[in-house]
Amino acid sequence: xxxxxxxxxxxxDDLELSKEKIVNVFSDLGVHExxxxxxxxxxxxxxxxxxxxxSTWEITGYFPxxxxxNLKLKMISDKxxxxxxxxxxxxxxxTSKCNEDDWKNEWKKYFHTTKIxxxxxxxxxxxxxxxxxxxxxxxxxxxxxxxxxxxETTSLCIKMLEKYVNKEQNLLDIGCGSGILxxxxxxxxVKTVDxxxxxxxxxxxxxxxxxxxxxxxxxxxxxxxxxxxxEKYDIVVSNIxxxxxIELLTxxxxxxxxxxxxxxxxxxxxxxxxxxxxxxxxxxxxxDELVENDWISYVxxxx
Numbered sequence: 203x204x205x206x207x208x209x210x211x212x213x214x215d216d217l218e219l220s221k222e223k224i225v226n227v228f229s230d231l232g233v234h235e236x237x238x239x240x241x242x243x244x245x246x247x248x249x250x251x252x253x254x255x256x257s258t259w260e261i262t263g264y265f266p267x268x269x270x271x272n273l274k275l276k277m278i279s280d281k282x283x284x285x286x287x288x289x290x291x292x293x294x295x296x297t298s299k300c301n302e303d304d305w306k307n308e309w310k311k312y313f314h315t316t317k318i319x320x321x322x323x324x325x326x327x328x329x330x331x332x333x334x335x336x337x338x339x340x341x342x343x344x345x346x347x348x349x350x351x352x353x354e355t356t357s358l359c360i361k362m363l364e365k366y367v368n369k370e371q372n373l374l375d376i377g378c379g380s381g382i383l384x385x386x387x388x389x390x391x392v393k394t395v396d397x398x399x400x401x402x403x404x405x406x407x408x409x410x411x412x413x414x415x416x417x418x419x420x421x422x423x424x425x426x427x428x429x430x431x432x433e434k435y436d437i438v439v440s441n442i443x444x445x446x447x448i449e450l451l452t453x454x455x456x457x458x459x460x461x462x463x464x465x466x467x468x469x470x471x472x473x474x475x476x477x478x479x480x481x482x483x484x485x486x487x488x489x490d491e492l493v494e495n496d497w498i499s500y501v502x503x504x505x
Contacts, residue, residue, distance in 0.1 A: 204266075204267040204299060204300075204301055205264045205265065205266060205267055205299070205300050205301065206264070206265045206266075206267045206271055206275075206297055206298070206299055206300075207262060207263075207264055207297065207298045207299075207300050208262065208263050208264070208265060208275070208278065208295065208296070208297050209260055209261070209262040209295070209296040209297075210224055210227075210260065210261050210262075210278075210282065210293055210294070210295055210296075211258055211259075211260045211293065211294045211296065212224065212258070212259055212260075212261075212291055212292065212293035212294075213258050213259070213291070213292045213293075214289060214290055214291035214292070215289070215290050216289070217240065217259050218470075218472075218496045219289070219472070220259075220285070220289065220291055221238075221240065221259060221261065221470075221496070222470045222472055222473075222496075223285050224261050224282075224285070225261065225443070225470075227278060227281045227282065227285075228261070228263045229443050229445070230277075230281075231265070231274050231277060231278070233263040233264065233265060234377075234442060234443060234446070235263070235264070235379065235401070236261055236262065236263050237260075237261070237262040237263075238259075238260070238261055238262075238353065239259060239260040239261075239262075240259040240260075264300075267299060275295075275297065278295065279295065282295065313326050314326065314329065315329050315331045318357050318360050318361070319360065319361055319364055321336060321337060321338055321364065322337070322338050322340065322360055322364060322386065323337050323338065323339050323340065324340050324342055324382070325339055325340065325341050325342070326341075326342060326343065327341050327342065327343040327414065328343075338386075338389045338390070340382065340385050340386055340389065340415060341411070341414050341415055342380055342382050342385070342411055343380075343407070343410065343411060343414070354494040354495050354496075354497040355441050355467045355468045355469075355497050355499070356382065356383070356441055356467070357494065358467045358492050358494055358497060358498075358499035359383055359439055359441050359465055359467045359499060360382075360383070360386055361492060361499075362439075362465045362467075362490065362492065362499055362501055363383065363386055363387055363390060363437075363439065363465065364386075364390060365490070366437065366463045366465070366490075366501060367387060367390040367391060367392055367437060368391065368436075369391035369392070369393065370393050371391075371392050371393060371435075371436035371437055372392065372393055372394045372395070372396070372433070372435050372436055372437070373387040373392045373394070373395045373396070373435060373436070373437045373438070373439065374395075374396050374397070374398070374431065374433070374435040374437070374438045374439070374457060375387075375395070375396070375397040375398075375438075375439050375440070376397075376398055376427060376428065376438065376439070376440040376442070376450060377398075377399055377400075377440055377441060377442040377446075378397025378398060378399045378404060378408055378422065379399060379401075379404060379407075379408070379441075380404075380407055380408060380411055381397060381404075381407070381408030381409070381411045381412050381420075381422065382411065383397075383439050383441070384396075384397050384408065384412060384417065384420060384422075385411060385412060385415045385417055387437070387439075388412075388415070388417040388419075388420070389415065389417075392437070393419065394419040394420070394421075395412075395417065395419065395420045396420065396421045396422075396423070396431070396433065396435075397420070397421075397422050397423070398422075398423045398424070398425050398427070398428070398430065398431060399422075399423075399424065399425075400424070400425065400426050400427075401424075402424055404422065404424065405422050405424055408422045409422055427446075427449065427450050427453065428450070428453050428454060428456060428457050429453075431456075431457050433457065434456075434457055434458060434459045434462075435457055435458065435459060435462060436459055436461075436462055436463070437462065437463050437464075437465070438454065438457060438458060438462060438463075438464045438465070439464075439465040439467075440464075440465070440466055440467070440468075441467040441468045442468045443468050444468065444469050444470065444473040444476055444477055446468075447466050447468065447469065447477060448476065448477065448480050451480055451481065451483075451484055451486075454484075455484060455485065455504065458504040459504070460504065460505070461503065461504065461505075462503070462504040463489075463501055463502070463503060463504075464486060464501065464502040464503075464504060465499065465500075465501050466499065466500045466501075466502070467497070467498075467499040468497070469497065469498045469499065469500070470496055470497060470498075471493065471496050471497070471498050472496075474498050477500065478500075481500075481502060485504060485505045486502035486503070486504055486505075487502060487503050487505060488500055488501070488502055489501050489502065489503050
């Protein structure tokens, strides 16, 4: 498949606010798997270091290069023009064609072995790493799916999983992408792991990563949110944007066992009230939260 890489490079007085608006531009066009260049660490193996901030931020998304691409590019341009009318922002939009192999190789420039917690290390399939005592090594090749573990939203999920996973549980990852959270759940002791994603590219990529990490009891489904899920789970994790999480809340109770833990991530701090106000309408009690830069993750318990 041919793809068009769309990169928006921007500078503004409020970079985090601009980031939220540009993420929504991509999201409105159906692109939720994004590359960010904003905060970055001096040491790829030390996720806990104080992060430096790039003066110019970038967000990159990938669109199928089909008959709709010119319309989508115009919509992006129009949306960015609207943003520039309401705030001081300087931006450039860059596009380039790429095929699936180009996309995979592009990831290799930015994705390196990263220590997410004292215990969990994410390692791309093309790098060597000698594990230290007690470390859990997760081998990931993102392929055409989202999820390397190094972005704040995924690392927040990983930290919450490490805290709340118990053996003999089952886990559902809604928006499973590369399968990274399923792999980590299994390595932390979860008995069975299931994942669902709307992206048809996900199944092949996630299953390869699961097999490469010796995960045996898994199932990957292509579908929308929990529409095609008929089981109930001890742990449900979802790392998607706030608007989709709000939509998910409508049906999430059908997949929850009594006492289930629900981990939500992908939430910008500016959207936390939207999430919490919506959650109050359901049988979910907030029991934990974790913040990293401008992102926040919550854990809820189902009663």
